Amino acid sequence: xxxxxxxxxxxxxxxxxxxxxxxxxxxxxxxxxxxxxxxxxxxxxxxxxxxxxxxxxxxxxxxxxxxxxxxxxxxxxxxxxxxxxxxxxxxxxxxxxxxxxxxxxxxxxxxxxxxxxxxxxxxxxxxxxxxxxxxxxxxxxxxxxxxxxxxxxxxxxxxxxxxxxxxxxxxxxxxxxxxxxxxxxxxxxxxxxxxxxxxxxxxxxxxxxxxxxxxxxxxxxxxxxxxxxxxxxxxxxxxxxxxxxxxxxxxxxxxxxxxxxxxxxxxxxxxxxxxxxxxxxxxxxxxxxxxxxxxxxxxxxxxxxxxxxxxxxxxxxxxxxxxxxxxxxxxxxxxxxxxxxxxxxxxxxxxxxxxxxxxxxxxxxxxxxxxxxxxxxxxxxxxxxxxxxxxxxxxxxxxxxxxxxxxxxxxxxxxxxxxxxxxxxxxxxxxxxxxxxxxxxxxxxxxxxxxxxxxxxxxxxxxxxxxxxxxxxxxxxxxxxxxxxxxxxxxxx
RNA sequence: GGCGCUAUCGUCUAGGGGUUAGGACGUGAGAUUCUCAAUCUCAAAACCCGGGUUCGAUUCCCGGUAGCGCUACCA
Numbered sequence: 001x002x003x004x005x006x007x008x009x010x011x012x013x014x015x016x017x018x019x020x021x022x023x024x025x026x027x028x029x030x031x032x033x034x035x036x037x038x039x040x041x042x043x044x045x046x047x048x049x050x051x052x053x054x055x056x057x058x059x060x061x062x063x064x065x066x067x068x069x070x071x072x073x074x075x076x077x078x079x080x081x082x083x084x085x086x087x088x089x090x091x092x093x094x095x096x097x098x099x100x101x102x103x104x105x106x107x108x109x110x111x112x113x114x115x116x117x118x119x120x121x122x123x124x125x126x127x128x129x130x131x132x133x134x135x136x137x138x139x140x141x142x143x144x145x146x147x148x149x150x151x152x153x154x155x156x157x158x159x160x161x162x163x164x165x166x167x168x169x170x171x172x173x174x175x176x177x178x179x180x181x182x183x184x185x186x187x188x189x190x191x192x193x194x195x196x197x198x199x200x201x202x203x204x205x206x207x208x209x210x211x212x213x214x215x216x217x218x219x220x221x222x223x224x225x226x227x228x229x230x231x232x233x234x235x236x237x238x239x240x241x242x243x244x245x246x247x248x249x250x251x252x253x254x255x256x257x258x259x260x261x262x263x264x265x266x267x268x269x270x271x272x273x274x275x276x277x278x279x280x281x282x283x284x285x286x287x288x289x290x291x292x293x294x295x296x297x298x299x300x301x302x303x304x305x306x307x308x309x310x311x312x313x314x315x316x317x318x319x320x321x322x323x324x325x326x327x328x329x330x331x332x333x334x335x336x337x338x339x340x341x342x343x344x345x346x347x348x349x350x351x352x353x354x355x356x357x358x359x360x361x362x363x364x365x366x367x368x369x370x371x372x373x374x375x376x377x378x379x380x381x382x383x384x385x386x387x388x389x390x391x392x393x394x395x396x397x398x399x400x401x402x403x404x405x406x407x408x409x410x411x412x413x414x415x416x417x418x419x420x421x422x423x424x425x426x427x428x429x430x431x432x433x434x435x436x437x438x439x440x441x442x443x444x445x446x447x448x449x450x451x452x453x454x455x456x457x458x459x460x461x462x463x464x465x466x467x468x469x470x471x472x473x474x475x476x477x478x479x480x481x482x483x484x485x486x487x488x489x490x491x492x493x
Numbered sequence: 494g495g496c497g498c499u500a501u502c503g504u505c506u507a508g509g510g511g512u513u514a515g516g517a518c519g520u521g522a523g524a525u526u527c528u529c530a531a532u533c534u535c536a537a538a539a540c541c542c543g544g545g546u547u548c549g550a551u552u553c554c555c556g557g558u559a560g561c562g563c564u565a566c567c568a
Binding site: 061110113114115152153156177188189197198218219246253291295318319327331333335373376377386452456458464467468 | 494495496497498499500503504505506507508515516517518519526527528529530531532560561562563564565566567568
């Protein structure tokens with residue numbers, strides 16, 4: 001296959017083909033998302049092809065909801081893929097290849113009933129389990145006879161034994177890896193219900209789809225020896241492997257949906273108001289670095305900088321807790337990306353959050369508000385709480401004591417608010433005019449700006465901490481400001 | 494139990510035979526400011542342990558320890 005690139009260079013067989021192969025057994029979690037991102041970056045950096053393959057051979061555990069959740073997550077990330085497959089639609093290929101392997105004598109039928117759970121303490125005391133007694137040695141005739149009689153069986157790989165065979169591959173991240181074939185157990189290719197196992201289906205598809213690089217979690221590092229054996233039985237050259245360090249929870253264990261819940265789901269980040277670019281940026285810094293001091297990186301920066309050589313070998317902790325479900329660094333990077341976004345784009349990101357909160361949010365107003373809060377929010381969702389008073393018809397109840405400035409009393413607050421009423425009624429409603437008029441008024445009252453502005457700010461916003469006063473007044477408009485100051489005066493009465 | 498992988502501030506990481514071991518987040522202090530943010534400055538904070546190699550190891554080697562992964566007819 002030859003692909004003509006936009007810059008019209010022709011890439012030959014060297015153009016990599018990578019794949020992301022999630023199994024739909026739950027929501028898309030951050031570890032999977034990172035694997036997807038690294039594959040994507042590798043593909044784009046090298047002008048290769050990104051394949052999405054749903055590894056859905058575990059019928060028991062697959063759900064449609066999970067498929068949906070994975071696509072939701074991937075769509076949100078905004079990273080595309082070039083080809084899409086479902087393993088469940090390729091079962092004939094898997095079974096055919098299993099038969100071919102069996103025909104070559106590289107696999108055998110195991111009629112031992114599947115045993116559930118971990119009742120093999122006795123064998124673990126001795127060492128590793130390698131095969132079920134008697135099954136490997138069954139003659140072809142005997143095996144055929146029992147199969148014909150309707151006995152169910154699993155198909156197992158006949159791992160080379162007693163030859164001292166060394167299995168070897170060079171991992172792009174972990175370097176040279178070797179293992180004695182004698183230590184690899186006779187793993188299953190086909191289950192007794194005829195369904196392919198993950199190992200078989202995955203390798204058959206990787207070979208068939210011409211995958212050149214397998215970039216996946218380190219939990220598969222030792223499985224790779226089995227996969228080498230399968231590729232060999234398939235007469236297919238093994239792809240290049242690159243294993244990624246695992247993402248772990250603060251307790252050190254691998255991130256899991258079961259154990260850690262929705263805090264590891266991609267959609268949780270989306271709903272909290274992370275920007276996809278920020279989320280991707282954060283995930284990339286877990287187990288990879290550009291080897292310079294850059295941390296804030298756009299998708300373009302990441303694509304340009306990403307190499308497998310830059311991947312680390314040690315597991316990375318995603319630092320979340322009960323109190324703060326998001327890693328502080330993720331939050332910080334998100335705030336940076338929020339500030340880097342053009343206001344118009346940020347405003348349209350904020351729009352749905354405001355609408356969801358039930359605000360009457362016209363695009364014009366949202367744009368004006370966005371300018372005032374963009375340095376004050378770290379995740380989009382916070383905008384709702386930070387800007388509610390811009391949209392509310394009536395201010396939420398607040399403590400009138402807030403109206404009283406430091407070293408002042410209620411009488412002082414009243415004087416300030418009354419002066420403000422006059423000024424606001426008579427001054428053109430723009431930033432500079434209000435700035436001058438309000439400062440002059442403060443001077444006349446013999447007050448410092450801070451003292452004078454607090455009552456006004458609280459009257460108008462219903463809280464002490466808010467965006468700068470004059471901009472806020474302008475966005476709110478004269479009528480609303482005067483009305484709220486009037487209400488504040490009644491509170492002080 | 495067996496096999497494998499890993500080990501630098503609390504966290505993410507840079508670095509590498511001789512360095513004041515660098516950056517970022519977080520934390521603390523200060524500056525600035527109409528509050529809050531943002532911004533800026535400063536501070537505290539790390540080479541798992543033991544051997545070896547070497548003039549010299551945090552860096553290379555071995556051992557230990559710890560953590561993680563795999564050890565399913567899950568993926």
